Amino acid sequence: MQAKIDDLICTPATYADSALYHRIFNSLRRDDPVHWVEPQDYRPFWLITKLEDIREVERQNDIFLNAGRPTLRSRTEEEKIRAVTGGKPDVFETILHMDGMDHRAHRAVAQSWFMPANLKKLEGAIAQVAREFVDRLERQGGTADFCEVVAARYPLRIIMTIFGVPPEDEDQMLYYSKMITAPTDDDVETTEPRNELRIRAAQGLFDYFRKLLADRRANPRDDLSSVIANAEVDGKPISELAALSYCVTIATAGHDTTSMTSSGGLLALVQHPEQMARLRADRSLMPGAIDEILRFVSPVKHMMREAKVDAIVRGKQIRAGDSLMLCFPSGNRDEDVFDNPHEFRIDRSPNRQIAFGSGVHSCLGLHLAKMEIRALYAELLDRVDRFELDGTPGFYKGFVVQGLKHLPIRYSMSKVTA
Numbered sequence: 001m002q003a004k005i006d007d008l009i010c011t012p013a014t015y016a017d018s019a020l021y022h023r024i025f026n027s028l029r030r031d032d033p034v035h036w037v038e039p040q041d042y043r044p045f046w047l048i049t050k051l052e053d054i055r056e057v058e059r060q061n062d063i064f065l066n067a068g069r070p071t072l073r074s075r076t077e078e079e080k081i082r083a084v085t086g087g088k089p090d091v092f093e094t095i096l097h098m099d100g101m102d103h104r105a106h107r108a109v110a111q112s113w114f115m116p117a118n119l120k121k122l123e124g125a126i127a128q129v130a131r132e133f134v135d136r137l138e139r140q141g142g143t144a145d146f147c148e149v150v151a152a153r154y155p156l157r158i159i160m161t162i163f164g165v166p167p168e169d170e171d172q173m174l175y176y177s178k179m180i181t182a183p184t185d186d187d188v189e190t191t192e193p194r195n196e197l198r199i200r201a202a203q204g205l206f207d208y209f210r211k212l213l214a215d216r217r218a219n220p221r222d223d224l225s226s227v228i229a230n231a232e233v234d235g236k237p238i239s240e241l242a243a244l245s246y247c248v249t250i251a252t253a254g255h256d257t258t259s260m261t262s263s264g265g266l267l268a269l270v271q272h273p274e275q276m277a278r279l280r281a282d283r284s285l286m287p288g289a290i291d292e293i294l295r296f297v298s299p300v301k302h303m304m305r306e307a308k309v310d311a312i313v314r315g316k317q318i319r320a321g322d323s324l325m326l327c328f329p330s331g332n333r334d335e336d337v338f339d340n341p342h343e344f345r346i347d348r349s350p351n352r353q354i355a356f357g358s359g360v361h362s363c364l365g366l367h368l369a370k371m372e373i374r375a376l377y378a379e380l381l382d383r384v385d386r387f388e389l390d391g392t393p394g395f396y397k398g399f400v401v402q403g404l405k406h407l408p409i410r411y412s413m414s415k416v417t418a
Helices: 002-009 012-016 018-031 051-059 075-085 100-114 116-139 146-151 154-163 167-181 194-218 224-229 240-271 273-281 283-297 366-383
Strands: 034-037 045-048 143-145 302-307 311-313 316-318 323-327 386-389 404-406 408-412
Touching (some): 002 018, 045 051, 100 240, 116 146, 116 366, 146 240, 146 404, 154 366, 167 194, 194 224, 240 366, 240 386, 240 404
Antiparallel strands (some): 302 323, 386 408
């Protein structure tokens, strides 16, 4: 049974079956919350399933490091990446792969840009993009795949806007984003080996952003591309790889997490109409509703850490060099933290959700993501009178960032814009 569970944890399809996922992790939180996993085709690791343990590992960021194994990959994919990079564990060099002063210095490049005071100037532009995408929904005539028409492209348009790149490049960015996020999914069409797709996508995105950054060094503008292109780290220009990786991370992770949260949140509201009605009637519930949606959807399924020295987690001996998988959806359903954790309640309080991590490695774009979701839902609730499912939702198969890929809905829009 343990071998079966260990292999299921490393099977992308498990994450597309929420009932199976939660059945596995409910039992692990109860019986073996720090679980040693020895799956086929993957290096072994510890599974950290309870919220307080996840927070504690993230808090001890001098002991449990990002560098070495940032996300789960098969032995074959790890070998291919090291062959391409000359021994490095990833093709990227992002703040997700950094620790200590190196992480702090690189995170500072764009941190102030993503703080609420600076993002406030984008509120009007984000509201306009939300309006445009609900206009698209209106033109569909009452039936649509919400993921395809709105959720997949709405946050991407905002990312393109803050980078200062044209909307006509969206299809290219969306294609590469899918290759990085869900290379094992059936909807990602390819003739290449799937364990090489992240490498191919990285190369394509590097080529795209290399040209953009060169232009912004020569012709800086008031956009995020210019901030990254002209950044300094420790008094020296940021390295090309770090700059390119910064762009790729924001363009992909910043898009996918918001896309999957937006669609997953709408599904939760449709499946809980009494919660939808409450949110329609009282918009002051919106901030709490967004936190509950983040908890319920948890688009980031895991991040990995590597122990620098021997340590203890919940009584288990962790050896130096051991890997740990932090399971965010499991932490967000922890019975010791959340009352009736499998219930969806927009007024849940307190709500200590960790959908985007915690501590020094928490998501850089969290405030932007919440702003995007708030603007989109405000527009939807203002203009769409009724939502219901029009088929079976479909989920991506993947175990890093994962969520809905199809959300067929029927709806009515009596509040037509001028």
